[in-house]
Amino acid sequence: MNNRQLLHLLRERGIISNEGITTRGITNLKKHPLLWQKVIEQTCFLQYNANLRARIQCIIQGIIEQPTCTTCGKIVKMRTTGQFRNTFPTYCSNKCIANR
Ligand SMILES: [Zn+2]
Numbered sequence: 001m002n003n004r005q006l007l008h009l010l011r012e013r014g015i016i017s018n019e020g021i022t023t024r025g026i027t028n029l030k031k032h033p034l035l036w037q038k039v040i041e042q043t044c045f046l047q048y049n050a051n052l053r054a055r056i057q058c059i060i061q062g063i064i065e066q067p068t069c070t071t072c073g074k075i076v077k078m079r080t081t082g083q084f085r086n087t088f089p090t091y092c093s094n095k096c097i098a099n100r
Helices: 003-012 025-030 033-042 052-061 094-098
Strands: none
Touching: 003 033, 003 052, 025 033, 025 052, 033 052
16 A cells, blocks of 8 residues: 555545544544554654654655654654644754754
């Protein structure tokens, strides 16, 4: 299954809409174990214990590689709160921002 087909299924099952993950999206996904499995498989490149929300965001945004810090190359995790929610930071720490 490619990214486009998976997006189509997620939309069909009410997990995502044009606005992103729906209010009941995660609850709905958990009712579909095979689809859940596909989400995990399609985002297996992530090298940290990312939650379902972050994984679905990667699929929506077409992210196919683990993002890393521009300065030191360490893996970075998707922001889950705040203004930059659902994006990966460019740097892993303030030290790496200072040393850019
Ligand atoms: Zn770094």
